[in-house]
Amino acid sequence: MQVKDFLHYELIGLMSGTSLDGVDICHVDFFYKNNKWSYKTHNARTQVYPAHLLKQLKNAVNLSGLELFSLDQQLGVFFGECINNFIADFSIQKNAITAIASHGHTVFHQPDKGLTVQIGCGESIAYTTGINTINDFRTKDVLHGGQGAPLVPIGDQLLFSEQADAFLNIGGFANFSVLNTDATVTAFDICPANIIINYFTRQLGLEYDKDGTIASAQTPDDTLLNLLNEIDAYNQPQPPSLGWEWIEQVILPVYEHQPVSIEVKIATATEHAAFQIARRLNEYHCKSVFITGGGTKNTFLISRIEHYFNGKIVIPDEETIDFKEALIFAFLGVLHLENIPNCLPSVTGASKAVVGGVMHRA
The missing domain is CATH 3.30.420.40 (ATPase, nucleotide binding domain)
Structure with a gap:
């Protein structure tokens, strides 16, 4: 350069x-x-x-x-x-x-x-x-x-590299980037996050699940969670970038065929996001992750990522999060x-x- x-x-x-x-x-x-x-x-x-x-x-x-x-x-x-x-x-x-x-x-x-x-x-x-x-x-x-x-990783590499060795953004989708030891960057979309959680909270008349209050009060449905975790994209080393079309074609049909309440779907969507995020971070042996995006304010989601993740979670100031x-x-x-x-x-x-x-x- x-x-x-x-x-x-x-x-x-x-x-x-x-x-x-x-x-x-x-x-x-x-x-x-x-x-x-x-x-x-x-x-x-x-x-x-x-x-x-x-x-x-x-x-x-x-x-x-x-x-x-x-x-x-x-x-x-x-x-x-x-x-x-x-x-x-x-x-x-x-x-x-x-x-x-x-x-x-x-x-x-x-x-x-x-x-x-x-x-x-x-x-x-x-x-x-x-x-x-x-x-x-x-x-x-x-x-x-x-x-x-994703396009954000070049910013992670050139502006934020001293903060952590991995960077997670939790927005509509969760995506991350990892700074490899050879100075290259690996990054991709991990899974749906706010986009699917909010899809269900809106059916309850709410824009989002504040602090993960709905999810934390429910037990995720094991059958639904297993079906979600078996989706093909999660088994690919570097899955394609994700969009709403993929949600409609792949994700929503899984939820629609499970006879559980909206609240349980929200809890399952939250657990699913936490599990997939931590799985990818662990897979790349990340020692620390710098988390930003609106989902960072979902304290229950962050606690579930922390439960699965083997490394340290770094939460920056609110301006950087947002x-x-x-x-x-x-x-x-x-x-x-x-x-x-x-x-x-x-x-x-x-x-x-x-x-x-x-x-x-x-």
């Missing part, structure tokens, strides 16, 4: 995850000095989706082409307005921002078909904010035969601006390291 002796960039990163709990916005300075990257987070917050937009996003996979393009543009404008409000509320100097780096919201992810779609129109963000915007970070990797995911992915997508934007590959082929399976992202000039 060829970079100058000193670099400084100021970006705003956006992340909208599969759990649909809102869009994370993070304002970060990045520095490169003495052959090392560092960062300083200034401001961060989560903007929840308005009800009408949330309803459309939940139904996005069923929209017609015209409806999906309309939602793409509408979401881009919403992202742009969120950033304008963020800049105003935190009194950020707009002309100091080099660029916005937006992950977008994933609607389709089928890399085996050469397809990944994240909506949230980058051109609309740039137009609405007047700031250059980088988005569509996954497509180029997919075109080179990769999974287009905004690490948005921060790292801002960092992917920095790498894009420097024309430095921001996708690791050892992680995604692509034929080469690529500079992912598309620039939209304001």
Whole structure:
């Protein structure tokens, strides 16, 4: 990786995850000095989706082409307005921002078909904010035969490597990266986490299982748990990246054929996630794991991971828990601006390291 002796960039990163709990916005300075990257987070917050937009996003996979393009543009404008409000509320100097780096919201992810779609129109963000915007970070990797995911591990490697030897994000899906002794990185999606737990809590009129209260009050169903653990993806050394389509095709049918209560399904989903997460960490002989993402706040889930995991669990400050992915997508934007590959082929399976992202000039 060829970079100058000193670099400084100021970006705003956006992340909208599969759990649909809102869009994370993070304002970060990045520095490169003495052959090392560092960062300083200034401001961060989560903007929840308005009800009408949330309803459309939940139904996005069923929209017609015209409806999906309309939602793409509408979401881009919403992202742009969120950033304008963020800049105003935190009194950020707009002309100091080099660029916005937006992950977008994933609607389709089928890399085996050469397809990944994240909506949230980058051109609309740039137009609405007047700031250059980088988005569509996954497509180029997919075109080179990769999974287009996970992309966060390069941030783990270059920004967080002193914190632990493994990094776990518990969002809609649980994914992890491991820093190997030969300086390579192994990373992949492990299993569904919040996406399936929240799917069932919403049937009870709740957005999520706060602190794992529902799960902790129930006993997981052994038959259901065993069926879930026997799913083929878990037996693959490095399974493909996971998406909602996989949930619908593989996971939900297992739950639907078991005559147990919603509460027991939540408990079983929680136990299943904890078991699969710890199994992978132990398989890679991880001594410590740095955990971020919304699922970190599910204290019962964390306690069950701790029960199965042989190493040490590291829980960072709340800002890092909530905004690490948005921060790292801002960092992917920095790498894009420097024309430095921001996708690791050892992680995604692509034929080469690529500079992912598309620039939209304001």
